[in-house]
Amino acid sequence: MNRQEYMEALEKALQPYDDQLRKDIMDDFEDHFVYGLKSGHTEEQIIDSLGSIEEMLKNIDDAVDSKPVEKQQSLVKSTMINKVIIDTKSAGVDVLINQSFDKDVHYEFNEASSYFNIKQSELKVKRYVEDDTLFITLDKDGSDPKLFSLFQDGTLSVAIPKEISLLNINGKHGDIDLIDVIVDNVKIATISGDISLDKVKCKKIQLHTTNGDIDINDSIGEITANTVNGDIDVDECDNRCLIVNSTNGDVKVDAQVEEMAIKVVNGDIDVCLDDKISKLYIETTSGDVDVSVAANVDFSGNIESLRGDVSVDVDFSYMVKRNRYVFTEGKTLVDIKSLNGDINIEQSISTHKKNKANEGIKKDIHEALNVLKDIGNLENLIDDEELKKFKDLMAQVKIDIKRKK
Amino acid sequence: MNAQFKKGVLELCVLSQLALKDQYGYELTEAISQQLTVATGTLYLILRRLKEDSYVDTYLIESSNGPARKYYKLTDKGKTYQTDLKAEWLDFIEKVAILI
Incomplete structure (x- = not known):
């Protein structure tokens, strides 16, 4: 393949994309050839270094879709739902559960703006209903095992209606938070995530985490x-x-x-x-x-x-x-x-005992204050050494009172 | 190497090269491909994306021998982003170094 063939193939490959993108990339590649040739490289070497067009097309979505945060929002409108089962599979996704303001289940997945802008958008929320049970799972489109699954992928927020019979969550790396939830039974299992419950009303709660x-x-x-x-x-x-x-x-x-x-x-x-x-x-x-x-x-x-x-x-x-x-x-x-x-x-200590003890302390303080008042008068009556002893003693009493308090 | 990971690293390299000085495409791709095995075509896509997100901007300089050169430069937003990514990367490799 020579330069002309390469550029023609590139133009064809870029056909589905908008004019601006196509022009930008065509210009860049054109310039690249000009400077490459001037530096003494052959057309073949330059094509080799640019890489195959198929390879480039694999990456082109990154150049087109540049939103760092992706939102997937949904609602399950059904009064039939009595059980909710959530499975984040192997993803490092945090799960946040709270109370739905109506009778429906609402959920949304907010993808994290990821580490080094590595897009993790192969994560998709899938849901299906079987009898009275709603299943929400996070599935990956690719089977590519991810090096970065150790980082947080995003947050799945689910609002559930009051008093359903079961909420079951299976996590792996993400944290799981329940806030303001009323459910009969809660079952949560995760490996390295923390589990946190705040204002949760249930009959039975079963929680398991290995490292969280x-x-x-x-x-x-x-x-x-x-x-x-x-x-x-x-x-x-x-x-x-x-x-x-x-x-x-x-x-x-x-x-x-x-x-x-x-x-x-x-x-x-x-x-x-x-x-x-x-x-x-x-x-x-x-x-x-x-x-x-x-x-x-x-x-x-x-x-x-x-x-x-x-x-x-x-x-x-x-x-x-x-x-x-x-x-x-x-x-x-x-x-x-x-x-x-x-x-x-x-x-x-019981309140009764506490009061009694407090009375005792009050009495001690009262006495001590009276004695302290007298010190002024005493100065005229006793010699310096005795006065010093007395002052030391009073200092000790003060410390004792503090301690009792 | 994991493709996603590599892309993230390349982005940091592109940004960091531009943090040193404004460069035209060929100059930049040469600098990076001297150190890393990379399809330089991908670098143009990264540049394009960075421009889309207004991390980089371009300007043209007439050249006596050849077409006008399209120079890439970091925007203020891009400078902040590069600083953040670099810090994140340094922190990351430090932790990995402990583990491997």
């Missing part, structure tokens, strides 16, 4: 949360039942729970519970356990660490047998055990 964290805030339901390497944080929740498993992550719970079971191998556990708790099971291998319960809670059961220290600071009675603390008279059933970790149990 799980964050549950202000939500209601029976929760099962599993992670291998991530941390789990449950805050301000009202749960009848909470089951938490983690191998290496830390677990933190500050919630109203009736029955709770936590099993962790290497992570630490930090639990703060109110008087709703009726059954409490905690097991760790190497992590430490910190439990704080409301004032009117009492235990029946065992607390034991084989090699760690156990410290118990509660108002109700117990017996100590070696490393084991045994409770027999309480209402809340407990079983807390660790192999190597320390266990620390404490009871938050």
